[in-house]
Amino acid sequence: MPTNNDDDGATILDDGLSTCDDDNNFNENSRNRTLTTSADAARQTAEAKRYHWFTCSLLFISFFISALIASVRIYVFPRQEQLSRLGSGNNDTTWNDIFGNGLEEKENALRLNQTLEYLIQTNAVVNSDVTLMKDIAEADYIVSAQYGAAVWIAQYDKFRIAIPSPTTSSSHEEHQFLQRYALAVLFFATGGTETWVYKMNFLSGLHECGWYDLFMEEGSEESFPFGVLCDGEPTYETEEEKLELEEDVWNGTRTVTAVVLFPMNNMWGSLPPELHHLRYLKALYISENEMLMGEIPFQYGWLKHLEFCTLFVLCVDSLNRRNNLSGKIPHSFSYLTKLRALRLEVNRFSGDTVKGDFGFLKEMTSLEDLALDYNANITGTLPELISDLSKLKALSLSNTKIYGTLPSSLSRLTELEALFVDDCDFEGSVKVLESMPNLTHVYLEDNSFNDTIDDTFLANCTNLVHLDISNCSFSGIVPGHLFNLSQLEVLDMSLNKLDGVLPAEALSNVHEGNNLTFLSLHTNNITGSIPTSIGRLKNLTVLDLSSNQFSGAIPSEVGDLSNLDILFLGRNNFNETPVPTWIRNMTSLTELSLANSSLTGNIPTWLGELTQLMFLDLGGNELTGTIPQSLSNLAQLMVLILKSNKLEGELGLGELEKLEILLIDDNSLSGNTDDMCVHEITYFVADCGGSRNVGGIDKEIECSCCTLCCIDENVTCNDSEWLGNHEGMWETGYNRVKWEFEDGMISPYVNYN
Structure with missing residues (x-):
């Protein structure tokens, strides 16, 4: 066995050695080993490349996502509680x-x-x-x-x-x-x-x-x-x-x-x-923010390039919309020598011109527009230094406590176009205005000038567009030349002591293309008849001649004024007449007052065709018959005054859902008002305070919601002044703001329900 083993071992070793010695065998075996190694290497190389691309792709995607996240973090999603x-x-x-x-x-x-x-x-x-x-x-x-x-x-x-x-x-x-x-x-x-x-x-x-x-x-x-x-x-x-x-x-x-x-x-x-x-x-405009308070920082006086400084209310549809800035206007404003417009109206600024609080104005030689109106704590006389602002075109001091006279030095303001000094405490003469030929808008109402108006009044002011001198204690006449001013749109001379007659000849010469849209002469002592030439004022939208001493017949030419929205002729001495039929064609009317105008006959049913009416006053006449049910078609009606006539029958106006004032006392009406009481009328006066039986018929009204019940024995039960004259306010473009009565106020723009 050992021999066999040795032989085997020797055989193996010999075989190996023989392989090395045998060239042919070496070359063949070597070729086979080389081919096997190249295939393995190619396969490994391909796998390595795939791994490399996978790794690079993974790194690129990771980098892209990281960059995207960083961008989102920085630009889109900072901490919410801070960004809020x-x-x-x-x-x-x-x-x-x-x-x-x-x-x-x-x-x-x-x-x-x-x-x-x-x-x-x-x-x-x-x-x-x-x-x-x-x-x-x-x-x-x-x-x-x-x-x-x-x-x-x-x-x-x-x-x-x-x-x-x-x-x-x-x-x-x-x-x-x-x-x-x-x-x-x-x-x-x-x-x-x-x-x-x-x-x-x-x-x-x-x-x-x-x-x-x-x-x-x-x-x-x-x-x-x-x-x-x-x-x-x-x-x-x-x-x-x-x-x-x-x-x-x-x-x-x-x-x-x-x-x-x-x-x-x-x-x-x-x-x-x-x-x-x-x-x-150059310009700073901030307006109508009632919670904006405090004083104007004195540093604003350093804005030497400022030309327009406006910290006020832009429109005055409601004077509750205002900035609430207060304190005195900084004296540093004297540095604003380039300022052309300083508008600080409708705030709570204070200051006394007598104490020099407005001395800074002296340096504002470029000023063209100065508005301090509706600042109730500004007081004193009109300072002389304003007359040195030679470029001034608009001066507004309305609703301040400025008092005294208009100084003669104002005549130096030859460029002045608009003067607003209404609702102040001025007195004396207004003759100085005749030295300002460029005036277009003059508002003097609600002062105590006590001056006299004659044919020379503002004769040199031929460019007038608005003239409001109402409630100023003026005496004298209505000058005819005012009707021939081609640009005049608003003429309000109401609540004065004017007498004489309307200038018929001047009205006859009015060019039919005239621009007059607003004419109010109510509450004066004007006599005579209304000239038929009044019909030449074709553009009138408001005509108020009430509370004068006009006599004769109401001319039918008034019916030619097809653009009228408001017609007030009540409380005059007209001849007895039925309700004029020409009114039927005035379908644009929103307000009609013929109170105390000697009207007789029935209330015409065609009044129900004037569906734009919000105000109808036929009180204090001799009207008879029943209230026509056609009046229930007046869906916009807010004020209906039929008191002190000879009307009878039942009321029956339950469909007038917007009605706020209903005065039907001092008549012979009957029935109940349950259908009216659903609407919660603000002022409702009727004959409901007793029991009156006429021929077995109860002539009293059963009223569960009347604000005042009158009885026959009390002749002064409802003796208040209920004539809602149109008091045009220039702040609202002479639009109706409210009807002010002795017992209260009603506005057509407020939903009282």
Whole structure:
């Protein structure tokens, strides 16, 4: 066995050696080994390449996702609780939890420190305690508009403007920063984050010159920009580009020249001093925000380029819509030598001209428009220095406590076009106005001038458009030349002591293309008949000749005034006549008063065809018969006065759902008013205070909702003055604001139900 084993071992070793020695065998075996190794290597190489591409793809995808997440973190989903206070309106907290803040904390902290350092060391921020404020990320609210703006511009502003250095920055860099910062302070100081109705792109990623929106006036195709306006318009290819663009398309060269904020924007708080950083500002418009209070910062006097300063109410449909700014107007306004318009009306400013509180006006030699009206705490006499404002075109002091006379020095205001001094305490003569040939709008009503009007009254003022001298204690006549002023639209001489007659000849010479739309002469002592030439005033929409001493017949030519909305002829001495039939064609009438006009006969059924009527007064006449049921067609009727006639029958006017005043006392009406009481009438007076039986028929009204029940024995039961004269207010374009009665007031614009 051992031999066999040795042989086997020797055989194996010999075989190996023989292989090495045998060239042919070596070459063949070597070839076979080489082919096997190349196949394995190719297979391994292919696998390695596939692994390499997979790895690269995985890394690329990971990098892309990381970049996408970082972008989302930074630009879309910053911390909701902070952005909510900064006005972003983002409420998605889920993404916040996933991505976190998305801002580099160290960079933000550095930017905030740089911002605060710059603001404090350069005195750019008025609030010196800004560094003592808690971090906004920990506060429940923005404790300072200045600090809120600093945090926003340093950390949350996607525009990422460069923070200037207190020592090394260029003036251009500082200007760009302060411009954006000042507007942000305005936003925070006036409730922009919480109450502004229209944000106007404030605090968006756009350059601040893009912080505006376009608004279209109702009934107009023209749009108007409100917000921040600059010295030119940016160019966008599409509207989407405007909304999405986050870079400075102006390359830092744009300058804010106007801040025109949308009215009634629910602003509150106070105006921040920091607006003075808008050093090239030319116009500032803020209006109709009743929660905007405080004083005008004296720093606004440093805006030396300012030309228009308007902090008032734009329209006075309701005088409750106002800014509530108060205090004295800063004396620093004397630096605003370029100012052309200073409009601070409808606020709570105070000051006494006698004590020199308005001395700053002396330096405003460029002023063309000065409006201080509806500031009840402004008092004193009309200062002489106003006469030195030679460029003045409009002066408005209405509803202040200015008193005294119109100084003769006003004659120097030869450029003056509009004078508003109504509802003040002026007295004396108005002759000085005749030296102002360019006057177009004159409002003197509700003063005590006690002057006399003759044929020379304002004869040189041939450009008049509005003339309101009502309730001024004027005596004299109605001058005929006023009817020949081609541009005159409003003539209100009511509530004076005028006598004489209407100038028939002057009315006969009126050009039929005249512009007179409003004529009110009520409550004077004008006598004679109404001239038939009154019918030449074709454009009249309001004619009020009530409460005079007119006699004779009401001329049918009044019926030619087809544009009339309001016709008041009551309380005169006309001849007895039925309700004139020509009224039937006046389908535009909204108000008709023929009270105490000696009317006889029945109430015509065709009155129910005047479906625009809101006011109908036929009281104090000799009308008989029943109340026609056609009156229930007057769906717009708010005031119906039929008192003191000889009417009988049942009332039956339950369909008049808008009725607020119903006076039917001192008649012989009967029945109940259950259908009327459903509408909760504000003033309802009827004969319901006793029991009157005539021929076995009860002539009293059963009224469960009357505000006053009269009995026959009480002849003064409803003796109040119920003539609702049209008191046109220039503030509302001579539109009806209210009917004011002795017992109360009713407005056609208020839903009392």
